[in-house]
Amino acid sequence: MTTTSTYDVHTVRAAFPILQRTVHGGKPLVYLDHAATAQKPQAVLDAIGHYYRTTNSNVHRGAHALSAEATAAFEDARAVIAGYVGAARNEEIVFTSGTTDGLNLLAATVLTSAQPGDEILLTEMEHHANIVPWQMVAQQRGLAIRVVPVRDDGTISVDDVASLLTERTKVFACAHVSNVLGTINPIAEWSALCQANGTRCIVDGAQAIQHCSVDVQALGCDAYVFSAHKLFGPTGFGVLWARYDFLDALPPYRGGGAMIDRVTFSGTTFNAIPMRFEAGTPHIEGAIGTAAAIRWLQEIDTTERIAHEDDLLRHTTAAMTAMDGLTILGTASHKVGIISFVVDGxxxxDIGTLxxxxxxxxxxxxxxxQPLHQRFxxxxxxxxxxxxxxxxxxADMFVEGLAKxxxxxR
Amino acid sequence: MSPSAAINQLADDFALFSDWEDKYAYIIDLGKHLRPYPEQYRTDEFKVRGCQSQVWLHPHVEGNTVHFDADSDAVIVRGLIALLMRVYDGATAKEILDTPTDFVRTLGLADHLSQNRANGLAAMLKQIHLYALAVQSRLESASS
Incomplete structure (x- = not known):
């Protein structure tokens, strides 16, 4: 704990019932897998429980009290999420099932007018969810995939990004934060390059959303996707933000209820955004739980919580760097509290099991x-x-446990 | 030793361990001394798909018994392989099929088995049983 901070981790922690439990016969749980999924504060559990106890109903349809309340809560969640990421309009927020779903939606709709030989630019640190959907569309349309290399310290050279953006690059899809290296990428710089090049900059925010203060206006990208479960919200729910004009020009992705304007057997006209991309009954409590997570998080000072995580990162990194035969993957100066490592032999x-x-x-x-691991x-x-x-x-229990x-x- | 006798022996051995550390130290030691895997079988054909670590399994028949070579790049998995081989290696196909796979749970390794679904050990158990099933059905069709 830094002495200047008023951040009280024990109070914040007390909001999470699951962190009070024990595992393996009474051992206190030390949960250091937040990059996979974040735990949920009581406020989120309460919001979901409250919704099912008092409001459960289908949204946007029923002419009755419960449906009106559910719809209001659902659309209020959209406004809360829009505000949290700095969207210009609520309509820029599309609800998805998660980051993967958002990336698939974009891959399937953004490149419909691309010509064979056009290019998609990715980085070597991408999660499979930001590689495979692009490979699928590249294969269908004869597009080329190019990859920005990762340097030994887990960062990417902005010059490499600039030199790989060509007149044929239609999309640059990149992670805001690497789920392995922890590197925080300079998205604003990359977005500016893309904009000057006429390339759409699409950002996978899965890992950033829990740690960073995300403002899509400052980032300057065209689209930003993330999963609620990594933001202390429920699983199975995610968010796609895209600039209004960009999103509005995209064709429908999945067909079904709610996404239509008028349906006849001779043809269908489609609803306006964001509904055009929200076919079927949505994950209503997902949206409500996510809004509760954001409201809970907004009660905590952003600068202080980021400083707290940074302190843990530096404290743990220093202890691990002193360990014989241990190599940390990703030593960028600008990174979140994710430490990936290998130990010789x-x-x-085996380390995980023990x-x-x-x-x-x-x-x-x-x-x-896998491509990032191959690179190393x-x-x-x-x-x-x-x-x-x-x-x-x-952090100390982890370091001691790792040494043991x-x-x-050995 | 028959599979059931081997299981009883293992149960006796494991009863001596008072905590997880002793048990794991034993498994790790078994893993370090697992007999070498024939390199010609370290191919995709013999790979048991797993998420966390790689596992190779090469079953074969010698006379009327079934034998296994196996390996992993994770030493704890190698140790668990050594336990499986004590039970199954050199048994007849019928003996293997007659041996329930729940002994891994009764040895107090249940916690690890749930993880092993991910790292390929459960898949390996299944492969051993499938191989024994194939051998047994070939024997039965040859004798009928």
Whole structure:
């Protein structure tokens, strides 16, 4: 804890019932897998419970009291989310099932007028969810995929981005924050390059949304997608923000109820945005729970919580750097509290299994970033990831547990 | 030793461990001493798909018994492979099919088995049973 901060991690932490539990026969849970999913504060659990106890009804349809209330809560959630990311209009917010769904929607709709030989630019640090949908559309339309390399420290050179943007680059799809390296990419700089080049800049915000203060106007990108479950909200719900004119020009993605204007067997006309992209009954409590998560998070000072996570990152990194045979993947000066690492001669899954038995939850594997792991010449890595609820005590337990696991495995 | 005798022996061994650390130290030690895997079988054909670590399994028949070579890049998985081989390696196909797979749970490894669904061990158990099933049905059709 820094002495100048008024940030009280124990108060913040007390809002999370799950963090009070034990695992493996009474060991306190040390949850350091926040990059996979964040835990949920009581306010989110209450909002979802309250919705089902008092309001449950289908939205945008019924002419009755419950439906009107559910619709109001649902659209209020859209406004809260729009405000949180700095959208110019509520209509710029499309509800999805998550980051993956948002990226698939964009990949399927943004390139409908692309010509064979046109290019999609990705980075080497992308999650499979920001690679595979683009590969699918590239294959269908004969487009080329180009990749911006990652440097040894886990950063990307802006010159490399500039030199790989050609007159044929229609889309640059990139992560705001790497789920392995923790690197915070300079999206505003990249967006400016894209804009000057006539390229759409589409940002995977899955990892950034929990840690960074996201303002889509300042970032200057064309679209930004994220999952609610990484923002202390429910699973199965996500957000796609896109600039109004850009979004409004996109064709429908999935067909069904709610996304139509008028349907006849000779043809259908489509609803306005965002409804055009929200076919079917939506994840109503997902939207309501996400709005509750944002309201809860807004009660906490952003600068202080980011400083707290940064302190944990630096404290833990320093301790791990001193460990023999351990290499941290991603040492950018500008990164979030995600520490991926490998240990000479030891498989990441063995480290994960032993730490799990000590009550410490981390992740081992390729973290859905096989190309990035190939770039570093490895199959798998172990990853510890902090959140605003993580404590110095937990960081120390992790470091001690890791040292013990390495001793047992050597 | 028959599979059921091997399971009883393992149960006796595991009863000596008072905590998870001793149990894991034993499994890790078994993993470090697993017999070498024949390199010619370290191919995709013999790979058991898993998320966290890689597992290779090469089953074959010698005379009337079934034998296994197996390996993993994770030492704990190698140790669990060594346990499976104590039970199954050198057994007849019928003995394998008659041996329920729940012994892994009764040994107190249940916590790990749920993870092993991800890292390929459960898949390996299934492969062993499928292989034994194929061998047994071939034997039965040859004798009928």
């Amino acid at each position: 030891i498989h990441a899954s 730490l799990d038995n000590m009550g410490i939850a981390i992740r081992a594997g390729h973290h859905c970033t 010449g490895i199959d798998a890595s172990a990853r510890a990831s902090f959140a605003l609820t993580s404590t110095r005590e937990e 696991a390495i001793r047992m495995l």
